[in-house]
Amino acid sequence: MKVAVCVKHVPDATAQKRLDPTSFCLDRSGEGALNATDLNAIEEALRIKDAHGGEVVVVTLGPAKAADSLRKALAMGADRSILVTDDAAAGSDLLATTSVLAKVLEREAPDLTLFGQASSDGDGAVLWAAVADRLRRPLISQVATLRVEPAAVTGKRQTEFGYDTITAALPAVVAVSDAINEPRYPSLKGIMGAKSKPQEVLSLADLALDAGESGDAGSRTQVVAAAPPAPKAGRVRIDDDGSAAEKIVAYLAERKLA
Amino acid sequence: MALTLVFVEHHDGELQKGSLGVLGKAIALGGEVAGVVLGASQEVAAAAATYGAAVYACDDTALAAPLPQPRVDALEALVTETGAETVLFAASVLAADVAAGLAARLGAGLNWDLTDLRLEGGDLVGTRPALGDTVVVDVAWKGTPRIGLVRAGTFEPAEPTGGAEVRPFASAFQDFSSQAQLIERTHEESSGPSIEDADVIVAGGRGLGRAENFSLCEALAKTLGGAVAATRAVVDAGWYPYSAQVGQTGKSVSPRLYIACGISGAIQHKVGMQSSGTIVAINKDPNAPIFDFADLGVVGDVEQILPKLTELLQARGA
Numbered sequence: 001m002k003v004a005v006c007v008k009h010v011p012d013a014t015a016q017k018r019l020d021p022t023s024f025c026l027d028r029s030g031e032g033a034l035n036a037t038d039l040n041a042i043e044e045a046l047r048i049k050d051a052h053g054g055e056v057v058v059v060t061l062g063p064a065k066a067a068d069s070l071r072k073a074l075a076m077g078a079d080r081s082i083l084v085t086d087d088a089a090a091g092s093d094l095l096a097t098t099s100v101l102a103k104v105l106e107r108e109a110p111d112l113t114l115f116g117q118a119s120s121d122g123d124g125a126v127l128w129a130a131v132a133d134r135l136r137r138p139l140i141s142q143v144a145t146l147r148v149e150p151a152a153v154t155g156k157r158q159t160e161f162g163y164d165t166i167t168a169a170l171p172a173v174v175a176v177s178d179a180i181n182e183p184r185y186p187s188l189k190g191i192m193g194a195k196s197k198p199q200e201v202l203s204l205a206d207l208a209l210d211a212g213e214s215g216d217a218g219s220r221t222q223v224v225a226a227a228p229p230a231p232k233a234g235r236v237r238i239d240d241d242g243s244a245a246e247k248i249v250a251y252l253a254e255r256k257l258a
Numbered sequence: 259m260a261l262t263l264v265f266v267e268h269h270d271g272e273l274q275k276g277s278l279g280v281l282g283k284a285i286a287l288g289g290e291v292a293g294v295v296l297g298a299s300q301e302v303a304a305a306a307a308t309y310g311a312a313v314y315a316c317d318d319t320a321l322a323a324p325l326p327q328p329r330v331d332a333l334e335a336l337v338t339e340t341g342a343e344t345v346l347f348a349a350s351v352l353a354a355d356v357a358a359g360l361a362a363r364l365g366a367g368l369n370w371d372l373t374d375l376r377l378e379g380g381d382l383v384g385t386r387p388a389l390g391d392t393v394v395v396d397v398a399w400k401g402t403p404r405i406g407l408v409r410a411g412t413f414e415p416a417e418p419t420g421g422a423e424v425r426p427f428a429s430a431f432q433d434f435s436s437q438a439q440l441i442e443r444t445h446e447e448s449s450g451p452s453i454e455d456a457d458v459i460v461a462g463g464r465g466l467g468r469a470e471n472f473s474l475c476e477a478l479a480k481t482l483g484g485a486v487a488a489t490r491a492v493v494d495a496g497w498y499p500y501s502a503q504v505g506q507t508g509k510s511v512s513p514r515l516y517i518a519c520g521i522s523g524a525i526q527h528k529v530g531m532q533s534s535g536t537i538v539a540i541n542k543d544p545n546a547p548i549f550d551f552a553d554l555g556v557v558g559d560v561e562q563i564l565p566k567l568t569e570l571l572q573a574r575g576a
Contacts, residue, residue: 018387053273094368123372126358133362158507159351162445168438225396237535240558245566251554257515
């Protein structure tokens with residue numbers, strides 16, 4: 001079974017995130033890391049490989065530095081990685097990102113494509129559905145448990161109302177929730193071995209993508225202004241010295257909430 | 259402005275408040291507006307049509323299960339038929355997948371997590387808080403159709419008025435759209451007041467320490483006339499029923515007052531409650547992310563504070 005995992009290199013959780021003042025794009029020049037919920041998707045792919053054999057390929061679109069995040073996936077046990085990086089792809093919106101990932105996935109033709117739940121830098125937990133539509137493959141998202149058979153996957157999907165169990169024929173696209181597993185840590189052996197695994201780097205031209213399909217030209221949305229949020233009046237922080245309950249009551253009473 | 263379609267979501271025939279709120283907002287913006295009800299009975303479509311706009315309805319059996327891909331097919335058919343320029347959704351697990359699939363299908367722009375919509379020189383502009391709500395951006399669309407996904411709990415639905423027209427429509431369905439099939443649903447019946455309608459919510463997370471401590475949340479909620487909610491972590495751990503789960507894979511709520519007890523405030527929880535009026539957070543960990551967006555942050559032990567808080571409020575006759 002061939003499993004592709006789409007991941008994202010995001011600004012490190014501790015880094016101060018900012019928008020570029022002219023392009024309104026997220027400034028990605030700082031420290032980055034593999035998006036936390038993507039670890040669940042990688043872990044699930046590795047478990048599928050353990051059970052069924054085959055191959056795990058990690059795929060991303062991002063800056064050159066995203067290679068670091070891919071290497072972490074390789075250290076966890078993925079077999080090879082594909083990084084699409086191109087100045088012309090910068091600023092890609094959902095549609096433009098979908099075009100690039102779909103192109104890679106069409107080329108790879110995996111049996112199963114996995115996504116993590118959401119990225120920490122502001123995507124809308126929507127990419128998988130767009131990619132599935134472009135690939136014309138069945139989709140199961142918000143999957144908390146996944147069973148893989150030779151020709152089908154069955155996922156328990158968490159919704160607002162409970163669990164829906166959905167089965168789909170392979171090839172399929174599945175987005176897992178972070179409830180699905182506990183991701184493993186890379187072993188020292190894994191970290192050492194990662195360096196020698198195949199790490200493909202592709203440009204848009206390598207994928208035969210038109211300039212109009214990616215980056216700003218391929219995007220159908222744009223950020224037209226950015227401003228600090230209206231200050232939230234009366235934000236208060238207290239450390240409990242034994243009087244916290246009284247202070248909460250006073251706070252609520254003042255705002256006619258109690 | 260040309261026709262705007264609003265996806266009116268229902269769960270087993272029950273219209274979802276969030277999508278009715280978006281419908282009301284679209285009507286307020288002006289122009290021609292219609293709701294879209296998919297996979298529901300004629301009665302449900304007629305009920306949706308009492309909220310101030312005509313409703314397009316398709317009840318093809320392909321739409322019977324709450325799955326996204328056949329809904330993309332139906333909306334594509336409707337956008338093509340009507341020439342609609344804008345399709346709006348209220349965020350939900352289902353709606354997010356439908357909106358994104360439709361964007362890919364139509365080659366349309368999708369802006370998400372919108373907290374407001376306005377017209378500027380006849381063009382639609384959305385507001386979206388970004389980077390953990392540290393910046394607010396204005397987002398626009400290049401060309402049409404435009405697709406917008408509104409943050410859960412943003413707009414309150416208007417009261418139903420008179421009935422408007424229900425317009426049935428037919429759709430073809432893609433082969434791949436039927437390859438994912440619903441085989442089982444396990445939905446708990448909820449008990450007590452629905453957290454979606456509660457004015458006050460007291461929510462508990464891992465920081466409560468043990469399942470029994472939910473009684474502290476229940477006592478406080480009772481005193482305030484509110485409902486009890488829970489994070490996914492504690493629902494998974496079996497401490498509290500699924501029907502009380504707030505977050506990305508739970509309910510989205512926007513009460514006047516949200517008291518978060520022992521909740522760290524991970525993004526998956528935040529998306530379900532960030533539209534609340536006033537957020538009070540009590541947590542032992544001073545670095546918990548919830549303190550970044552709580553109106554009143556209290557660093558302290560919920561086991562100590564909650565009983566006292568309940569007692570004081572009872573004494574006030576809250």
